[in-house]
Amino acid sequence: MLSLDVGRKRIGLAGCDALGITVSPLPALLRRAFKQDLGHLEQVCLTRRVQGLVVGLPLDAAGQFTEQAVHCQRYGQRLATALKLPLALVNEHSSSWAAAERHGLQGDRSGRLDSAAASLLLEQWLADGPEPEPVDMATPSASETVGNEGS
Secondary structure, eight states, rough: OOOEOOOEEEEEEEEEEEOOOOOOEEEEOOOOOOOHHHHHHHHHHHHHTTTOOEEEEOOOOOOOOOOOHHHHHHHHHHHHHTTTTEEEEEEEHHHHHHHHHHHTOOOOOOOHHHHHHHHHHHHHHHHHOOOOOOOOHHHHOTTSSSSSSOO
């Protein structure tokens, strides 16, 4: 699995071993045009033999979609479609804050914080799900909430 913490400037990345036991942060991707992002992520997926994507949605404290959550959802859908991989969407409310606290990365602008947040998303997904689904089934509308509220 490959976990993505999609931001406007960078995408934090994390992967796990085939058994889903060990989660590791990967170098963050500095965002460019989608086609360039796709080329890089395609290589990561091939090298790591990725079987699915986990994309974080920064929902608000009430579990409702934010503008950034809509952006992340659309980006995840587009990426999963292009890579022909199933997609799981996970509520990432406060994941960057939790990653900064856990790893002492407050104020980090190098991408390490983004990938640490992606690691937390993947750990959360491995513990709680949901199972990744084909894109047309994995993508609730912005008016729906995503599982794992309050995490």
